Amino acid sequence: MTLARDQRDSGFVPGLRLFFQNQTKEGSSLDVAVTTLSIARFGTGTTLAKPNEPVPATFTFFVTYVQSPRSGQKSAPEPFARLTGTVSLTGPTKTPVFQPDVDELGVIRPFRYLNASGAEIEKEKGRRQSIRFSYEAASFAGMSDGDAEISRLFLPRALDQVARFSEVDVRLELDDQLEAREGTNATLDVVLRPELDGPIFEWPVSLDPEVPPGLTLTLSEGDKSMSIAWTRGVVFGAFRRFTFHRLPGGEPCTLKATAKQVELTLLLDQTLGDPKKPVLWQHWLEQLLDREPAGDLTPRFERKSGVTVLDV
Amino acid sequence: MSDSLKIQVVHEDDAGKRTAVTDARVTLVRKEELGASVWPFQDEPATHGHISGGFYGDFLGLPETAPSPGEWLLAVTKKGMSPVVQKVTFSLGRDVLQVEAGWGKDRNRLSAQAATISIANPGSAASAGAPDSSTINVLLLPATHLVGLTGIDDGGMDFSQFAAGRRNLLFKQGRLDAGTVSRIFDSKRKQVHITVKSAERKASSWLLVAVRTKTDGKPFSIVDFYAQLDTRGKEEPGSVLEAGIFSHSWLEGPVIVNTPDDTTSTTERAPNDTDARPKDWLVPGKKAETPTGPTSEGPTATQFPSIADAFRKPDGAFRIWGCSHMNNVVAECGVANAQRASKAPRDRFFRVPLQTTRGDFFFTSGEERTTLAHVQRHIGRLVVGDYFTRVIQTDDLRGAVMYAGAAAQNLGIPVFAGPPGLGSLFGASGGEKTFYIDDGESAEGGENGPVFRWLQAEFGDLIELDALRFLNYTKLKNLTLEDPGWRSERWCTYFDPEQMASVLRVASGLEVHRRSVVQANVGGTTVAQPRHVNATTHFPPPKIGKLDGVSGFEFAAKDSILVHLERRGPRTVVVLDDAPGRQERLFVGDDGKIHWLTGPSSIPSLSVTFLGRFRCGAPRIPLASITDGVVEAAQLKCHW
Numbered sequence: 001m002t003l004a005r006d007q008r009d010s011g012f013v014p015g016l017r018l019f020f021q022n023q024t025k026e027g028s029s030l031d032v033a034v035t036t037l038s039i040a041r042f043g044t045g046t047t048l049a050k051p052n053e054p055v056p057a058t059f060t061f062f063v064t065y066v067q068s069p070r071s072g073q074k075s076a077p078e079p080f081a082r083l084t085g086t087v088s089l090t091g092p093t094k095t096p097v098f099q100p101d102v103d104e105l106g107v108i109r110p111f112r113y114l115n116a117s118g119a120e121i122e123k124e125k126g127r128r129q130s131i132r133f134s135y136e137a138a139s140f141a142g143m144s145d146g147d148a149e150i151s152r153l154f155l156p157r158a159l160d161q162v163a164r165f166s167e168v169d170v171r172l173e174l175d176d177q178l179e180a181r182e183g184t185n186a187t188l189d190v191v192l193r194p195e196l197d198g199p200i201f202e203w204p205v206s207l208d209p210e211v212p213p214g215l216t217l218t219l220s221e222g223d224k225s226m227s228i229a230w231t232r233g234v235v236f237g238a239f240r241r242f243t244f245h246r247l248p249g250g251e252p253c254t255l256k257a258t259a260k261q262v263e264l265t266l267l268l269d270q271t272l273g274d275p276k277k278p279v280l281w282q283h284w285l286e287q288l289l290d291r292e293p294a295g296d297l298t299p300r301f302e303r304k305s306g307v308t309v310l311d312v
Numbered sequence: 313m314s315d316s317l318k319i320q321v322v323h324e325d326d327a328g329k330r331t332a333v334t335d336a337r338v339t340l341v342r343k344e345e346l347g348a349s350v351w352p353f354q355d356e357p358a359t360h361g362h363i364s365g366g367f368y369g370d371f372l373g374l375p376e377t378a379p380s381p382g383e384w385l386l387a388v389t390k391k392g393m394s395p396v397v398q399k400v401t402f403s404l405g406r407d408v409l410q411v412e413a414g415w416g417k418d419r420n421r422l423s424a425q426a427a428t429i430s431i432a433n434p435g436s437a438a439s440a441g442a443p444d445s446s447t448i449n450v451l452l453l454p455a456t457h458l459v460g461l462t463g464i465d466d467g468g469m470d471f472s473q474f475a476a477g478r479r480n481l482l483f484k485q486g487r488l489d490a491g492t493v494s495r496i497f498d499s500k501r502k503q504v505h506i507t508v509k510s511a512e513r514k515a516s517s518w519l520l521v522a523v524r525t526k527t528d529g530k531p532f533s534i535v536d537f538y539a540q541l542d543t544r545g546k547e548e549p550g551s552v553l554e555a556g557i558f559s560h561s562w563l564e565g566p567v568i569v570n571t572p573d574d575t576t577s578t579t580e581r582a583p584n585d586t587d588a589r590p591k592d593w594l595v596p597g598k599k600a601e602t603p604t605g606p607t608s609e610g611p612t613a614t615q616f617p618s619i620a621d622a623f624r625k626p627d628g629a630f631r632i633w634g635c636s637h638m639n640n641v642v643a644e645c646g647v648a649n650a651q652r653a654s655k656a657p658r659d660r661f662f663r664v665p666l667q668t669t670r671g672d673f674f675f676t677s678g679e680e681r682t683t684l685a686h687v688q689r690h691i692g693r694l695v696v697g698d699y700f701t702r703v704i705q706t707d708d709l710r711g712a713v714m715y716a717g718a719a720a721q722n723l724g725i726p727v728f729a730g731p732p733g734l735g736s737l738f739g740a741s742g743g744e745k746t747f748y749i750d751d752g753e754s755a756e757g758g759e760n761g762p763v764f765r766w767l768q769a770e771f772g773d774l775i776e777l778d779a780l781r782f783l784n785y786t787k788l789k790n791l792t793l794e795d796p797g798w799r800s801e802r803w804c805t806y807f808d809p810e811q812m813a814s815v816l817r818v819a820s821g822l823e824v825h826r827r828s829v830v831q832a833n834v835g836g837t838t839v840a841q842p843r844h845v846n847a848t849t850h851f852p853p854p855k856i857g858k859l860d861g862v863s864g865f866e867f868a869a870k871d872s873i874l875v876h877l878e879r880r881g882p883r884t885v886v887v888l889d890d891a892p893g894r895q896e897r898l899f900v901g902d903d904g905k906i907h908w909l910t911g912p913s914s915i916p917s918l919s920v921t922f923l924g925r926f927r928c929g930a931p932r933i934p935l936a937s938i939t940d941g942v943v944e945a946a947q948l949k950c951h952w
Contacts, residue, residue, distance in 0.1 A: 299737075
């Protein structure tokens with residue numbers, strides 16, 4: 001890669017920029033943000049994009065891990081995904097428009113992940129955090145929010161288990177030249193969830209209003225154990241998920257539920273993941289739900305019953 | 313994909329230990345294919361067989377039985393266990409068929425999930441960050457049932473709210489388990505509502521699993537209730553925790569629709585009668601008395617022989633929630649308490665003024681001459697007596713057994729009803745609608761106090777009241793009645809609106825009826841109606857006297873003339889008519905003979921046809937006339 005203009009190394013540089021505009025978070029708990037992407041021009045006459053002429057364009061997404069916002073300790077930016085297409089300046093206002101690459105069938109080519117194969121990404125969808133993208137129609141041609149392959153950008157897995165936050169940044173190259181380096185576009189702050197690998201359990205979210213306060217699930221495997229409060233379970237659609245990522249899960253596990261000084265063994269020495277031997281539940285979580293108390297049983301008068309029914 | 317769905321069936325023992333059930337019948341059927349099947353869907357073929365450890369798999373292996381996205385119904389049954397039926401919606405997760413309780417708008421709501429169902433999805437560390445299976449856990453518990461029947465209230469009260477309230481309260485108290493099946497026969501709606509507890513914590517949250525609407529247009533009858541209990545007794549003995557009738561009630565029992573007992577049989581039910589009758593509990597083979605004489609038949613009990621078997625022992629209970637109101641009992645207890653306080657001998661006679669109701673008003677209808685021993689016997693016979701007859705409302709002075717007493721004698725399980733004489737009130741307990749018996753300390757139940765005090769004083773430890781002060785009649789089953797013997801001064805007067813007569817009842821049980829009728833214009837037709845009077849105005853208190861050297865009491869009937877004498881089975885009724893200025897007299901001797909003192913020289917004696925209830929009529933068959941004036945020679949014993 002060559003730098004087209006050295007002056008871009010310092011100060012304000014005109015050209016195209018990618019913007020993130022966060023929306024209200026919704027959907028799965030692993031969607032860490034919902035963001036609208038738009039492209040804007042800074043300055044005039046300084047972009048590599050051309051009026052009404054598609055120029056090859058590549059967005060390269062970087063992630064930087066932040067151990068603590070206060071400490072300022074950051075990892076080096078790591079490129080992890082690319083989106084390719086063309087950019088042209090259209091109309092009398094010379095509005096930049098990105099047109100994604102398509103395959104021979106006309107299907108948009110999805111994000112290309114740099115350190116993981118498509119199969120790996122597919123397999124890990126359930127535990128990778130992602131950014132849900134929405135594309136501003138004026139900047140992105142033919143990119144529907146409903147297209148799963150381009151509407152979710154899966155983040156790398158934070159394997160070090162130390163970082164709590166990350167920053168997602170973008171580099172834009174036009175015609176193999178740097179149009180906007182990372183740091184000059186908008187940056188998206190992402191709160192990272194713990195690494196989501198380990199024994200997993202789900203219960204319907206409909207239990208939420210019913211479970212006793214302070215309910216905690218504790219999974220033990222050998223001499224290790226991990227506890228997760230009910231409220232820390234991650235909601236996936238109709239279920240609340242508990243991932244005991246500190247446990248390997250290969251040996252028999254015991255799962256206990258504790259609330260209000262009552263402990264209930266849900267699983268006792270059960271091996272997870274054996275399709276021929278499903279886990280045998282000792283007790284159900286529902287057994288921790290208190291019955292509604294009867295309260296004061298002293299009968300009190302409400303209305304007099306009839307006593308004069310004549311059987312004639 | 314369907315392999316990812318696991319159905320696990322377990323049983324829980326009394327100690328809370330759960331073990332795998334290997335022989336349940338498991339049916340998973342697509343909603344569209346249910347057709348005319350009804351809960352608990354026993355007519356649907358089983359689709360899943362036991363694999364191991366309580367897990368059931370799709371043994372048919374057919375595409376149409378393999379679970380796939382959509383709405384399905386899971387039915388798990390096993391003989392002797394409460395059925396578990398759950399609507400489920402399957403959807404496609406990543407590689408897993410996800411399951412949620414409920415259909416449509418109720419999907420994934422605890423209110424749509426049975427309390428015997430738990431959905432929990434496990435996954436291993438190798439399952440790529442998501443569960444690798446969806447598990448439907450099913451809990452089978454020993455079959456338990458709650459059966460309720462509601463009556464109809466002319467004032468619009470919906471008794472089903474009391475049935476539901478009782479169900480909810482029992483659940484709050486932990487007396488019902490997660491699998492209990494509640495059936496409420498709702499007379500107002502002519503529907504049976506079958507519910508099971510939902511997984512929601514709220515005690516009032518029940519899943520309506522079936523509604524059975526009566527298709528013959530007829531209202532429910534107590535017989536439908538008996539039939540349900542009989543079925544339970546045959547199919548699932550020991551499974552009914554409680555069977556209750558939520559309705560108005562009186563000493564003949566619960567009023568379901570308020571229909572007449574229109575039959576001449578003293579043992580059989582009238583075909584169209586919906587209401588409870590003491591004769592329902594006649595025990596086949598056991599001698600009992602009726603207005604037409606002794607019987608050992610029990611046709612209703614013969615028709616439904618397994619009712620008692622239906623109940624769980626020892627805590628299953630039969631409950632009558634309405635009134636047991638009796639004015640005479642309230643009056644007797646009040647006076648008897650005072651006599652006890654004054655340390656009166658048990659055999660000393662005293663007077664009890666009697667009041668009864670006419671519409672919403674009380675009026676004095678007569679008086680009773682009784683002793684502490686007679687009161688004990690009289691109230692005791694309401695519970696343990698063997699005389700099955702029609703009584704007047706709201707008194708009994710003929711020694712009849714109450715419905716609750718008869719049920720207790722027959723069933724042998726706890727039978728709870730309002731204590732003899734006491735009315736039941738609408739109220740609330742534990743946050744739920746309920747009938748209850750006032751303790752007698754409030755304005756609503758002020759008349760109850762003397763009755764409770766009397767019951768405790770006379771029956772002591774045999775009195776078992778529940779928290780709502782309903783009495784366990786069965787605990788009184790072996791009550792020992794006092795035997796005051798023959799006492800010629802035992803008598804009472806009262807008004808019987810059904811006979812339309814003032815009544816004098818003497819020690820032998822012989823009654824003298826003096827008609828008291830008023831002609832009323834009802835819809836353009838002249839109709840005879842009872843003219844309510846104080847019977848004491850016709851039958852003033854007797855005088856002590858002697859007849860042929862035998863002591864006794866002489867009674868007078870003012871402004872009357874003897875018409876004839878009727879032999880009503882074992883009972884004798886002397887019928888009088890108006891005769892201003894005349895007076896009839898009879899003598900009740902200490903020798904048990906009852907003499908008519910005022911002639912005529914030949915008293916016509918008739919055998920009459922029993923018309924049902926306490927009525928008799930034509931044809932009247934002449935018997936040998938009475939010429940010696942002795943209209944009855946009673947055995948020297950206490951007769952009522």
